[in-house]
Amino acid sequence: MFTKILIANRGEIACRVIKTARRLGIATVAVYSEADVNARHVRLADEAVLIGGAEARDSYLKTERILKAARETGAQAIHPGYGFLSENADFAEACLQAGLVFIGPPTSAIRAMGSKSAAKSLMEKAGVPLTPGYHGDQQDADFLAAQAERIGYPVLIKAAAGGGGKGMRRVDQPQDFAASLTSCKREAINAFGDDHVLVEKYVLKPRHIEIQVFADSAGNYVYLFERDCSVQRRHQKVLEEAPAPGMTPERRAAMGKAAVDAAKAVGYVGAGTVEFIANQDGSFYFMEMNTRLQVEHPVTEMITGLDLVEWQLRVAAGEPLPLTQEQLTIQGHAIEARIYAEDPEKGFLPSTGRLVHLAPPADSDHVRIDTGVEQGDEITPFYDPMIAKLIVWDHSREQALARLRKALTQYRIVGVANNTEFLARLVTCPSFANADLDTGLIEREQGALFPVAAPVPETAWYLAALAELLHESDTARQETTQASPWQMLDGWRLNGQSQRIISLHHSEDRHDIGVTSVAGGWNLSLGESLVFARGTLGANGQIHAQLGERRLHAAVVTAGERRHVFLEGRAWPLARVDNLHTGGEGEEAGGGLRAPMPGKIVALLAQSGTLLEKGAPLLVMEAMKMEHTIHAPARGTVKAFRCAVGEQVTDGVELVEYEVAP
Template identity: 50%
Template sequence: MAFSGITTKFTRSLVIKMAAILKDRCLRRIFKKIDFVRKPLRLNFVTDNGQHSIDKLLVANRGEIACRVMETAKKLGIRTVAVFSDVDEQSKHVKMADEAYHIGPALARESYLKMDKIIDVAKRSQAQAIHPGYGFLSEKPEFAELCFKENVIFVGPPSSAIRDMGIKSTSKKIMSDAGVPIIKGYHGNDQSNERLKAEAEKIGYPIMLKAVRGGGGKGMRIVWKAEDFDDALESARRESLKSFNDDIMLVEKFVESPRHVEVQVFGDTFGNTVYLFERDCSVQRRHQKIIEEAPAPGISSEVRRKLGEAAVKAAKAVGYTGAGTVEFIMDKTHDFYFMEMNTRLQVEHPVTEMITGVDLVEWQLRIAAGERLPLLQSEIILNGYSFEARIYAEDPDNDFLPGAGPLVSLTTPLPSRLVRIETGVVQGDDVSVHYDPMIAKLVVWSKDRSSALRLLTHSLRQYNIVGLSTNLDFLINLSNHQEFRNGNVNTDFIQDYYNDLFPEKKSLSPDLLARASVYLILLEKRKQRKSFDDIISPWNLSSCFRVNSDLSRKISLNDGYSDVEILLSFENDDSFKIQIGDNVMKGFGNLEINGSQKLLKVTIDGVVSKLNVVEHNNTIYCFSMEGNYKVHRLIPSFIKSKCEAMNLGDAIAPMTGTIVKVNINNGQTVKEGDIVMIMEAMKMEHVICAPKDGLVENVYYAVGDTVERNSVLISYLKEDEKN
């Protein structure tokens, strides 16, 4: 067949172009399986003043997300600028940055939320772009507008998208108009208590109250019956006003035992939008996520496609660019309804990165610099399974109340290509009461869900933290629960399986107590040898003279429930007999000390165990792959003061925080369970109830006061003083 010169030239050109396209796509697929293709960042961004480039990035955040963003920026050769408050001067994100600037007091509203201070730092440091991370200013449309006005690149979506999606009532209407399924509710302008209550009656209980500008469970309350509506509305409004400076609410039907499934979307300025599959974030406490996985378990490929397409439709409806997350409520039949859109990078974004091989922060920076999306939808491949567990300073046994304090000891699993540790703290740092109590995010990947879950549990057991309460034991119990392993998750999971996840506490077994006692004896022996130059001195033998006994040693411990007396009889310099009540065991051990790390290898009745041991405040913390436990060294004065404090019967602050409401006065009679105060800590409200009936003698704090943990908030008039 003959071709004209023009036709032949056109055909040759077309073939060359097609070959280039195919080659490019093949290369992308090959590189994607290894790692994300890291090409030099084209730093072009057009503003009113012409072209700008990103060679310096200001990260307007703190903690682990600031460190996460800086890590990618450095890989791209972009210099980084940190900002810090009074309490963050020595923090990890400040040390990681190339430059750092002080922006104010510890309170976020005086530092990290001050838009003018952030912009001022950008100008002083000559940073061309600002990455807001998540939280703080990340979803403030006013900040995105201010960046544009000041010719600074905002690494995020346009302010119009933030505004539309930030107001839940507006977003619901936009989604409804775009054909995205939504759940029924009231999103109107009449915000009177009477109208909201009437709408709740019309919808039918249970209902959910939500702050229209809310997020992270703040300003959100479930109301099960009409008589609880007024108190729930007042509390939700107060919390919303403090968190978002807005107390407008919406009312929605509450879907019982739903799943929380969200889709990662990404858009560029050329009109291209893709989804990077879904994450399941159903298992939550206080309406906040605690463990996430990708992809969602038990979802068919057809439902997965519909979820992704609905999320893309939602993003396009608001002209979205950059990274965003469309969140859905899913019922038992896998029907799903739009809940909200988070116009920022999510805390749980690493699980999406693990199953797609995409660096989402790199994509953010590339899109902000004016590039097209690096991959087409057909080129984004789902590979394997990933879990993320959020490790918090909190007390699961006390309704997950957040805490604060020093990280006296911190040991983590070793990072690898299968295990990621996202953190903004190191050993010796404090978890501050002023910010979120997250210590770290542990992220794992494997080829299938069951093996990924095994890796998660194994990695959680390698975390050793001393100095404050954490949720580690709870996360281990959760990841081992059979229903969770089966993928049968919903937002009521913790409530439904509470007894399994919080097993009854029991006294420690004689074997565990014996290990702790061996540690104490070996530690004493090392201290003696360190004190004397002559290692063959009789004072350096375990069989040396003891007070009240020449060949034995008594140790008194408390396992949290009772005092236990342990008698160790030394048979020679290396072994001894251990007697705890009627239990008699034989054992010996070896203690290795390397700095603050103490490794105990102990044999009890022929069973060898390895433990990492940490001592803090007269408490011995023992960590092993079998489980963790602690015992207290008995000191009479310490126990006495503790007992006296426990018997006061007064209302005690469960954590450090700020008083936001006081319901009682001096001389007032209260009943057990009456709400006496409401305090705010770690961005959440906490109700303080009267611990018993009685006459209040003193109310020690007023609204606005900051109180320390374990402070007495109110005291009762003693019985002998009432007359």
């Protein structure tokens, strides 16, 4: 076995490999870019080497820099993770030429499976079922159109060197073929430097089922069952589960044999995944083989009780497979949800910024979190915006689904837009709950998955106000150095009750919550509503509250002026309005105006040096799906802007240098 390995990757997969290596007593070397100086995988590794600039092409895709780091640190092998150089045959060969073990398949297998069309020719010879289509080298537009007519519409045009949904078009009628072909080729050449395409029959209501295979250098092959990855958006996986719902033992054996035949056809060694398109009637067709570990490998680990990274390391070190096919069994059901910094309401656009608050559900025998970030880390624009993979396991699919629903409601993220609420809706929609799965599920369930925005519930306003009061009380108690009634914020008054207003707003909706101190708590009023409130604060913003006769557990996380209320699987960013600022001369101040929250600068609205009146708009920030305008605190001038349009800023950073007029 190796004593030291280098991990040529970043993020959660680098952290995942480090975890297994540490358990096996193997030292690890991380590589990192200038954007990842403080990244979690760098903190976890035994050693770390800077290999270049923030862009992947300047660091994680630089073969020679990675090999140099391996030589200088004495690493014996390189684990490529997934993405970046993991399926790059030239990189794998360079590792071997440098005297390093590449923890992956032979370069010949990577090259054989690197082209979809070449791979399908190989699979046809091996007897692996193929989708009806044309997989040859002839690329004349009229010829391909004729092939589409022969196959029968609808058809799918696919980039031969593609992946991740790029260079892929569904065509439903002949008159659309030419334009779709041109568009597909253009996207393929831009993404992969190769505009070669193939044309296949488009399977209606297809399921995406993949088989995990493993092989050793002695010629032993096994399959570790299947994963259903049908739930996708724009051909990118969102949820994965194992085993596939509705899979019969006979069909599993047939797909497993086909996957092993595919691996044998290319002399495969190590971990690989053979992906199939499956019809609802049980028939299936080879789609492609990924010559690496998959993002969704944890669901296979959860149902088999195995560590696939350990298997990779042992096989790469020349050891035989730890188990035979007959020794492998399935236990229970596992589901994985990918937690991303993205905005589902805006076409799943990625979100960047600092993770001001990150509180995942607790790890247990039933819940597993694979992540490359921690609270305070940055989601940068340079790499995939994955925050974590949430994996759950239980004895049945129904029980695992209940675990997943619960865990998603416990995930609390502040600082970037994220998809946790979308995922919570997705796993509760009838199609997924009833295992009516196909790759068009998300499009089919648009109404349920993207409902009309509902108003903030009254309970959320009350919780935000109660959290403010509890914070104030706790702070006062901590700062009190002696038992003096004048230092206590308990609402006591010599004559009458203490009354005040807490003002909050969400978008254009503003509420003034009346607060009256009473014995044991506060009376809170909102419009015609009045409720008695009391509670306690816990870790990570948790609040245990009593509102009237109702007791509940929620969380209120403060970030700048925002009070992020997490309640029953939903989150509402409410902004605190400072009613104590009267604008009197003694309170007007210049200096630096700071960002009240993490966000993006949308517009600069004032000119430097121009005399402005109090309240004049200075700039606009966008954060958490809302715009926020920074106003002049007093009559004066902008001396300088410390930010630019399009810039992502963190909370508390200086935005404007402002000078109050005399």
